Amino acid sequence: MAIKQSVLRRLDVALTPSYPVLIAEGLLDNLASYISEKRIAIIKDTVVGPLYAARVKKALEGVGKESSLHLVQAGEDSKTLASFGALLAEMVGEGLERKSAILALGGGVIGDLAGFVAASYMRGINFYQFPTSLLAMVDASVGGKTGVNLAQGKNLVGAFWQPKAVFIDPSVLRTLSLKEFKQGAVELFKHGLLADGSILTDVLRDDFHPQGDPDFLADLILRSVKVKADIVAQDEREGNVRAFLNLGHTLAHALEAESNHHISHGEAVVYGLVFASKLAALRGFSDEGERVKTFWHYVKPAALPQRDFQQLLPYIARDKKHHSSKQNWVLLKTIGQPCIVSDVSLEHLELSWQEVLKLEEDSST
Amino acid sequence: MAIKQSVLRRLDVALTPSYPVLIAEGLLDNLASYISEKRIAIIKDTVVGPLYAARVKKALEGVGKESSLHLVQAGEDSKTLASFGALLAEMVGEGLERKSAILALGGGVIGDLAGFVAASYMRGINFYQFPTSLLAMVDASVGGKTGVNLAQGKNLVGAFWQPKAVFIDPSVLRTLSLKEFKQGAVELFKHGLLADGSILTDVLRDDFHPQGDPDFLADLILRSVKVKADIVAQDEREGNVRAFLNLGHTLAHALEAESNHHISHGEAVVYGLVFASKLAALRGFSDEGERVKTFWHYVKPAALPQRDFQQLLPYIARDKKHHSSKQNWVLLKTIGQPCIVSDVSLEHLELSWQEVLKLEEDSST
Numbered sequence: 001m002a003i004k005q006s007v008l009r010r011l012d013v014a015l016t017p018s019y020p021v022l023i024a025e026g027l028l029d030n031l032a033s034y035i036s037e038k039r040i041a042i043i044k045d046t047v048v049g050p051l052y053a054a055r056v057k058k059a060l061e062g063v064g065k066e067s068s069l070h071l072v073q074a075g076e077d078s079k080t081l082a083s084f085g086a087l088l089a090e091m092v093g094e095g096l097e098r099k100s101a102i103l104a105l106g107g108g109v110i111g112d113l114a115g116f117v118a119a120s121y122m123r124g125i126n127f128y129q130f131p132t133s134l135l136a137m138v139d140a141s142v143g144g145k146t147g148v149n150l151a152q153g154k155n156l157v158g159a160f161w162q163p164k165a166v167f168i169d170p171s172v173l174r175t176l177s178l179k180e181f182k183q184g185a186v187e188l189f190k191h192g193l194l195a196d197g198s199i200l201t202d203v204l205r206d207d208f209h210p211q212g213d214p215d216f217l218a219d220l221i222l223r224s225v226k227v228k229a230d231i232v233a234q235d236e237r238e239g240n241v242r243a244f245l246n247l248g249h250t251l252a253h254a255l256e257a258e259s260n261h262h263i264s265h266g267e268a269v270v271y272g273l274v275f276a277s278k279l280a281a282l283r284g285f286s287d288e289g290e291r292v293k294t295f296w297h298y299v300k301p302a303a304l305p306q307r308d309f310q311q312l313l314p315y316i317a318r319d320k321k322h323h324s325s326k327q328n329w330v331l332l333k334t335i336g337q338p339c340i341v342s343d344v345s346l347e348h349l350e351l352s353w354q355e356v357l358k359l360e361e362d363s364s365t
Numbered sequence: 366m367a368i369k370q371s372v373l374r375r376l377d378v379a380l381t382p383s384y385p386v387l388i389a390e391g392l393l394d395n396l397a398s399y400i401s402e403k404r405i406a407i408i409k410d411t412v413v414g415p416l417y418a419a420r421v422k423k424a425l426e427g428v429g430k431e432s433s434l435h436l437v438q439a440g441e442d443s444k445t446l447a448s449f450g451a452l453l454a455e456m457v458g459e460g461l462e463r464k465s466a467i468l469a470l471g472g473g474v475i476g477d478l479a480g481f482v483a484a485s486y487m488r489g490i491n492f493y494q495f496p497t498s499l500l501a502m503v504d505a506s507v508g509g510k511t512g513v514n515l516a517q518g519k520n521l522v523g524a525f526w527q528p529k530a531v532f533i534d535p536s537v538l539r540t541l542s543l544k545e546f547k548q549g550a551v552e553l554f555k556h557g558l559l560a561d562g563s564i565l566t567d568v569l570r571d572d573f574h575p576q577g578d579p580d581f582l583a584d585l586i587l588r589s590v591k592v593k594a595d596i597v598a599q600d601e602r603e604g605n606v607r608a609f610l611n612l613g614h615t616l617a618h619a620l621e622a623e624s625n626h627h628i629s630h631g632e633a634v635v636y637g638l639v640f641a642s643k644l645a646a647l648r649g650f651s652d653e654g655e656r657v658k659t660f661w662h663y664v665k666p667a668a669l670p671q672r673d674f675q676q677l678l679p680y681i682a683r684d685k686k687h688h689s690s691k692q693n694w695v696l697l698k699t700i701g702q703p704c705i706v707s708d709v710s711l712e713h714l715e716l717s718w719q720e721v722l723k724l725e726e727d728s729s730t
Binding site for chain 1: 516
């Protein structure tokens with residue numbers, strides 16, 4: 001029932017309590033030996049559920065565990081207090097106890113929602129994550145952030161709740177669209193910029209796609225998870241170093257908000273990375289513009305609406321990560337050396353925004 | 366603005382992070398120096414709010430802090446996900462930030478609800494408790510339990526979220542009805558049974574009432590809080606020793622549920638304490654029956670409906686604190702020496718229930 005040790009990759013995330021991220025092709029059918037609880041509630045969505053939920057359930061029941069399936073409509077609109085309440089009521093209906101566990105099978109929405117249910121049900125029960133999108137594998141699987149949206153904004157309610165283990169099976173990526181795959185590729189690339197240059201070349205390899213060699217993908221995912229795990233372990237509750245993970249995200253959040261979320265998060269972050277690379281170069285840091293633009297070409301994000309930077313400014317100031325009016329920007333001194341600067345001039349911001357707008361022209365010529 | 370050191374009682378609760386319980390007459394108007402945040406959202410209910418909220422707000426604003434008031438309908442019916450969501454939306458509306466704090470001004474309902482809002486808003490912000498009922502002072506102020514009810518049961522959703530400080534001003538008890546005061550007296554008495562015999566005699570003193578000497582009340586409250594704090598500090602997440610605090614509560618929860626909560630929690634616990642004292646005596650432990658019955662006379666709880674013990678059994682098994690079918694009971698070997706036993710015979714349970722039913726007869730003859 002267990003995965004052969006020779007193919008199992010394992011990374012221990014040094015949070016309190018620490019937990020393993022397990023990566024192996026075939027985990028989907030072989031995860032039961034890594035779960036200690038007898039009763040498991042599997043929370044899935046309408047897209048991933050039909051593909052994989054029965055196999056996970058079978059794997060659990062094959063070793064005598066009890067499991068129940070709980071369906072959530074796929075998409076960000078399910079990250080609400082209403083879904084949260086409905087799932088909690090289902091947990092009571094199933095007779096889930098304090099010693100039972102919840103397993104999130106799906107992308108980031110399912111992980112965030114199911115994690116907050118696990119954090120809150122009877123004041124907290126054990127939680128396992130089985131991310132099925134590349135984005136959830138490399139991003140949401142580490143850090144313990146769970147939660148839902150309010151009408152006024154995203155992720156305004158939630159908890160820090162660490163999973164007991166994270167299961168990553170790269171073979172589930174085969175059913176992911178290239179568009180969704182690229183959403184994860186962006187965060188993976190960001191992790192490369194922050195701490196591991198080898199990732200930056202690997203994401204441009206020909207076999208970096210949903211149907212690529214699972215062994216190659218597993219190894220790349222492991223390196224990316226390691227970057228995030230190392231940063232988060234230094235700063236569990238997001239006071240300080242963890243802010244580095246926001247590289248490219250300050251502009252991205254503004255683009256998403258200003259477009260009323262018509263731009264996807266991943267696409268917005270690519271633009272944010274180009275923006276940050278120009279800001280860094282203007283400051284005299286290493287100029288990584290060409291490298292980031294090459295990656296922008298790989299992602300081929302949707303065109304940006306033409307906007308003056310002044311139109312974005314109110315959305316930048318509103319970002320909830322900022323405790324005061326002073327604006328912090330994550331910039332790279334060079335690959336692997338992020339820093340935070342707060343004395344950026346409006347002129348540099350405008351120039352960097354021009355660089356982003358020029359991407360379109362460059363690519364259409 | 367600070368309370369004179371000579372009248373301030375302080376107990377540090379050794380949880381992670383540790384926090385102080387501050388007890389002094391006059392704290393209501395002098396709490397600002399113990400709060401470090403600049404912005405405070407005060408959550409209050411329709412009973413306590415009109416009496417005390419303006420004074421707390423004035424104390425905060427007197428030192429230049431910003432505060433907002435948030436009203437909740439008094440009573441258990443407000444402990445819902447709907448109130449939780451409404452308060453969260455108000456927090457966003459007020460522009461409350463991660464570095465702001467929430468202050469719960471009220472009894473147990475407000476503490477539980479506001480605590481869960483604090484635990485969840487932006488994944489957790491700082492939280493202060495200002496309990497205004499004797500029950501909330503001696504019980505809810507320590508342990509970090511927060512949460513709301515679901516239609517299927519009480520406290521099924523929530524978080525462990527420790528306050529940054531707890532403020533107890535015994536002078537606010539003056540506006541508490543004797544009936545409400547006795548609800549707290551029951552938990553105070555229970556703490557005496559568990560670890561501090563001096564409490565058992567003090568609760569029978571003539572000046573133990575809402576308008577009693579604040580210095581006497583402050584000292585008694587401190588000793589009671591200390592009992593709970595010592596137990597909770599040994600067992601933060603309720604695995605083990607903390608179960609001692611359930612002395613009298615297993616029967617009490619069944620009585621409350623079976624009566625559809627027509628019996629108050631405090632009254633149910635007094636009956637539960639009589640029940641547990643008989644169970645202990647039948648087992649050959651110290652017989653504290655007379656002492657507990659004397660306290661029962663002081664409380665004068667509403668008469669119990671005549672019930673066969675068999676009718677209560679399903680409600681005892683349903684108690685969420687029980688992880689398996691095996692029933693655990695907290696019993697006293699003697700005052701100050703609680704233990705947990707699981708091999709209680711149905712015969713002893715029946716006999717102890719008869720003892721409870723006899724209370725009515727004894728008091729009417």
